[in-house]
Each structure stands twice: as structure tokens, then as C-alpha cells.
Amino acid sequence: MKRIKFSVLFLASVIAFGAVTTSSVNAKTTSEISDTKQEKVIVIKGSDAMQFDLKEIKVKAGQKVKLTLTHSGKLAKAAMGHNFVLLKPGTDVAAFGSKAAAARETEYIPKSEEASIIAHTKLVGGGESDTITFTAPKKGTYTFICSFPGHYALMKGSFIVE
Structure with a gap:
């Protein structure tokens, strides 16, 4: 027994x-990130709680990157819009964010700061998404943010190029 x-x-x-x-x-x-030798496919989500679901993304230098930003919330882009903005090294994030807040007519991508941007999506609202394709820059750690007013303080992460 x-x-x-x-x-x-x-x-x-x-x-x-x-x-x-x-x-x-x-x-x-x-996983929301798949990796092949030719292309890195990334899906990153932004929520109504002003958060990206990924805080770190790793790619290889020179690799083709296909990134989709999806807004997983329900709020309209006028109230809680999100974008993905990959910044060049040395960019002052707070200064960029301040200029972005005043750039409503260009979906919070300030024309004066275009030289500081490697790649960016369009602004999306709840249930929307946007996909961009770009080539990963040289080795290093880059910052990505959402440039909607005030979001960059919470919605940011590291884009690591190996």
C-alpha cells in the first residue's frame, strides 16, 4: 500500500x-523577438500604462531590423499615442523629449532633431501598429524612447548592437 x-x-x-x-x-x-542571419524581427508593445514591454533589444551590427510597434491599449493616439524612436549616441534624451513635446504637427518628431534619430515609427493609438525596417548601426548601446509628451521618462530602453 x-x-x-x-x-x-x-x-x-x-x-x-x-x-x-x-x-x-x-x-x-x-518570444516577441526572432533572429535570423538576414533579419531580426522585433515586436514591441506600448500600453495605456505608458510602458514598453521590452526594455532591452539586442541585434548584430549591420543586421536588417524589422520592428513593429503595437499599441496594446485602448486609448486614442491624441490622448495616449506611442512611437518608437531610436536615438543616436550622445543625444540628450530630456532635451530631445522637450523639443518633441512641442512638435505635435509632426507626431512629436521634432524636425530640428532629425539628425539625432536613427529610425522611428509613426505615432499609433490603441489597437494600431506600425512597422519599420532599418539597418542596425555600428556596435554600441543606443537609447530608444516614445517621444509623445512626457512618455520618454518611462517609455525607454536599450538597443544593444553587438
Whole structure:
């Protein structure tokens, strides 16, 4: 009888461990970033809580990057718009953000700062998305932000080129 109870407990723990292992594998295989030698495909989401779901993106120097920004929230772009702006090294993020806040007519991409931008999406609202393709710059760590007024303080991350 003790042997049967032990076998049942052992089998239950194996099943439970298998479920945990399977969900961990599934989490890894449903990654939002896929990598091939030719192209890195990235899907980054911005929410109504002013957050990107990715804080770090890694690519290889010279690699083609296909990036899709999706607004996972429900608010309109006039109230809670998001974009993805990849900045060149040395760009003062606060100064850029200040100038961006005044650039409503160009979807918060200031014309005076275009030389500071490597790539950017258009501004999207809840349920919308935009896809851009660009070539990864030289090795280094770059900053990406949302340039909608006030968002850059929370919506930022590192774009690491290896």
C-alpha cells in the first residue's frame, strides 16, 4: 500500500514538473523577438500604462531590423499615442523629449532633431501598429524612447548592437 501511494505521489510530481517545464518552453518559443542571419524581427508593445514591454533589444551590427510597434491599449493616439524612436549616441534624451513635446504637427518628431534619430515609427493609438525596417548601426548601446509628451521618462530602453 505504501508503495502504491509513493508511486501515485511520484507520478503526480512528474506530471506537475512536466507542466511547469512545458510552460517554460512555450514561453521561450513564443518570444516577441526572432533572429535570423538576414533579419531580426522585433515586436514591441506600448500600453495605456505608458510602458514598453521590452526594455532591452539586442541585434548584430549591420543586421536588417524589422520592428513593429503595437499599441496594446485602448486609448486614442491624441490622448495616449506611442512611437518608437531610436536615438543616436550622445543625444540628450530630456532635451530631445522637450523639443518633441512641442512638435505635435509632426507626431512629436521634432524636425530640428532629425539628425539625432536613427529610425522611428509613426505615432499609433490603441489597437494600431506600425512597422519599420532599418539597418542596425555600428556596435554600441543606443537609447530608444516614445517621444509623445512626457512618455520618454518611462517609455525607454536599450538597443544593444553587438
